[in-house]
Amino acid sequence: MPKIDTQVVELIGRNRLVSELLRAGLEVAIPARDRGIDLIAYADLSMDVKQFVARPIQMKAASHSSFSINRKFKRVADLIIAYVWHLEDPSQAVTYALTWNETIKVARKMGYTRTDSWKKEDSYATNAPGVELRKLLLPYEMTPEKWRIKIVGRRTKR
Numbered sequence: 450m451p452k453i454d455t456q457v458v459e460l461i462g463r464n465r466l467v468s469e470l471l472r473a474g475l476e477v478a479i480p481a482r483d484r485g486i487d488l489i490a491y492a493d494l495s496m497d498v499k500q501f502v503a504r505p506i507q508m509k510a511a512s513h514s515s516f517s518i519n520r521k522f523k524r525v526a527d528l529i530i531a532y533v534w535h536l537e538d539p540s541q542a543v544t545y546a547l548t549w550n551e552t553i554k555v556a557r558k559m560g561y562t563r564t565d566s567w568k569k570e571d572s573y574a575t576n577a578p579g580v581e582l583r584k585l586l587l588p589y590e591m592t593p594e595k596w597r598i599k600i601v602g603r604r605t606k607r
Contacts, residue, residue, distance in 0.1 A: 462510025
């Protein structure tokens, strides 16, 4: 199978992410311009949502695996950073979704915030996440229920 180019990886990742959000009973909007927000996931009024709720999402799609953090995303209120991995092999594909605070907490535990890259460029990236990082990301592996909680909060009982 030929290597998938980065634009195609981005499109596959976005479509996968939209599919996950829709499966969670959420709605999705795609901003007309790229200003650091790739998708907006939202829930309108329903049995378990009493007021409109929306969260911006910055997607990091990768054909294999990749983890990055950039201080510029701190300024986006309520931002969720979604890491969509293994897009070259749909049977291995996985999504991790973290808030800015969760992402920075993982980065600190990994020592990424002590690197020259973080100190000089306000960012850090790796294309070879090791076992320790993967363990730290496990609680953020998404399911429809976890997406729903991430966007609207805990569900109320019907």
